Amino acid sequence: MPTVSLIEYEDASPAVREVYDDIRATRKTTFINNFWKALAVNAAQLARTWFAAKEVMAPGALDPLTKELIYIAVSVANKCEYCIHSHTAAARAKGMTDEQYGELLAVIGMAHSTNGLVTSMQVPVDEVFKVK
């Protein structure tokens, strides 16, 4: 048996369709990407995840492109191939330029490098960073 089945709109239960409709309305496109189709195996989980994501990624104190860059950074560190692809696409759709993409890579590479060095050496946290 396969790990995942993708549930199409036509085969979806009313509870799932309701979420699909909101995804389409919010994004102004009929396209629904595979993540949501896979998640639809559990309608409650699908709804919970979609409505939370919609709220979290909306403009706020941080702008939507900055949020996508943060999302990509987490997904890279977590090695989630699908997530990297879909959020890199989302970042480009929200205006990420080639130069910004190049700098994103540089920060990610630098952070991985120093993360590895710090962890190797078990560097003690400076007191000044712990002050209440």
Add this chain to the structure above:
Amino acid sequence: MPTVSLIEYEDASPAVREVYDDIRATRKTTFINNFWKALAVNAAQLARTWFAAKEVMAPGALDPLTKELIYIAVSVANKCEYCIHSHTAAARAKGMTDEQYGELLAVIGMAHSTNGLVTSMQVPVDEVFKVK
């Protein structure tokens, strides 16, 4: 024997002092945090890391605060305690507000959640994300 020794300015070789001097001049403070003192066990590595970090984190197509948020996101996903502490401090020093910090947490939490879900289900990458 301990995992790491911290090399103070007084005990440093000329090659290490040169880097320490540049850190102080760049940051306009005499404070040098433990990461650099630990890295000083290998002077070439210290120099390479500092000059690369200085270049990467400078203002460019992405502003310095955005770069710090990306750095934090990588460090969280990599579970690097020291890095989280020091870059959260750096982000606050560069103006991160409580509201921005709250949204950073929300994006990080959401990304971890969906990363886990996608990986569990081995969701196939949509063709549209792969187009050349």
Add this chain to the structure above:
Amino acid sequence: MPTVSLIEYEDASPAVREVYDDIRATRKTTFINNFWKALAVNAAQLARTWFAAKEVMAPGALDPLTKELIYIAVSVANKCEYCIHSHTAAARAKGMTDEQYGELLAVIGMAHSTNGLVTSMQVPVDEVFKVK
């Protein structure tokens, strides 16, 4: 040169065949999955791994399906695609229902989310959890 070669029964040394025979007898099938064929590059490692796995995954204080769910959870967090596929298949073979699978996903998603949040904030461990 490829990263891995898969050793078939016909080409295997006697030490490797002995393990393959035990895998077949234990599982009551002639099928041997790629993991064991790849591991056979080192016969001692193959034997050590198979006999330990057989002992660990046997019914005990935890039932075999629960053990598979734990195995999947580790494999997801470790992003091991092969492991997720093979243990999701094993869990289905041991009776995992769609509803159980849906809840497994939900727990995994929730755990990843809170893991990310806790790590971001460097939440101090409550004293009550540390009591001897």
Add this chain to the structure above:
Amino acid sequence: MPTVSLIEYEDASPAVREVYDDIRATRKTTFINNFWKALAVNAAQLARTWFAAKEVMAPGALDPLTKELIYIAVSVANKCEYCIHSHTAAARAKGMTDEQYGELLAVIGMAHSTNGLVTSMQVPVDEVFKVK
């Protein structure tokens, strides 16, 4: 500035208090662990996380102890110290015996070992695991 502040009931906003009250009522204790106090920096995130966790961890197709074991397994693989402590405590409170704990460790150790081996060798997924 510290990475995190813990918000006590007395200092909490009405929106945060409402969640704290539900935590207390659900768990039948006045104790609120640090995770929720730290999360309270963002009231919307606190509410979203608590109500989702309550729903996900409730008895369903999987029993509550099994869910805790899965949660621990994810937290171990994610190296989330706080999460391991709090969910190991929760599992014991839900009846985990020493023997079950010993077997949990064994499965986790085995899964990490084979995850590492599979990833090293880049073992190709068996066709049978991919069948639709």
Add this chain to the structure above:
Amino acid sequence: MPTVSLIEYEDASPAVREVYDDIRATRKTTFINNFWKALAVNAAQLARTWFAAKEVMAPGALDPLTKELIYIAVSVANKCEYCIHSHTAAARAKGMTDEQYGELLAVIGMAHSTNGLVTSMQVPVDEVFKVK
């Protein structure tokens, strides 16, 4: 209840003592480090782990110091603080010099950096690396 209890020689069962005796004889010291004392909650797991480790870390096609360096590299990438401390100590006991340690750090830092970059960009594997 605490996550772990450490079982001392005096309080150990005969099965556990037998392993402790072999650890002492092999290492020519009465000292037993906490890892084994914690693992002793499950005597079968303790024996399995000790005898496998003894076999794997013995001199072979790779010398013992090289094996320790590989062990450290894995432990750093897995962020296992205890493992980094104990295997860095073991490497020093097996003759690791400060210069070798400095180069170990440099390779680890470089590997983390390029791992992060490769993953960010989802670089396709060159055909030549896949040849059978």
Add this chain to the structure above:
Amino acid sequence: MPTVSLIEYEDASPAVREVYDDIRATRKTTFINNFWKALAVNAAQLARTWFAAKEVMAPGALDPLTKELIYIAVSVANKCEYCIHSHTAAARAKGMTDEQYGELLAVIGMAHSTNGLVTSMQVPVDEVFKVK
């Protein structure tokens, strides 16, 4: 839009060509693997990464094959498929035998297993490993 574009020599800027030329001269081959072609989106990052890698991987207190084994170990723990493939090929090119490869796998498997066990149990670091 795709996550990555690969920049061929013919289409490269002078700054990128200079690095490509040095890669070819250093490795005595005209072949340039995809990692460098992908990194070329950001010429400064390409140069920084190549010259640092060349310096770090050169013979020193550790021999080049040992450095490759460490690199593989990090890449496995980080689940970087491309990195595992390319550095396993590099290790073979530098003389890694099948027997050495078999032992590398065994050490990696053992390290992952004990890393998982130690983290599960939150084993306290022995005082002796912390001594200044």
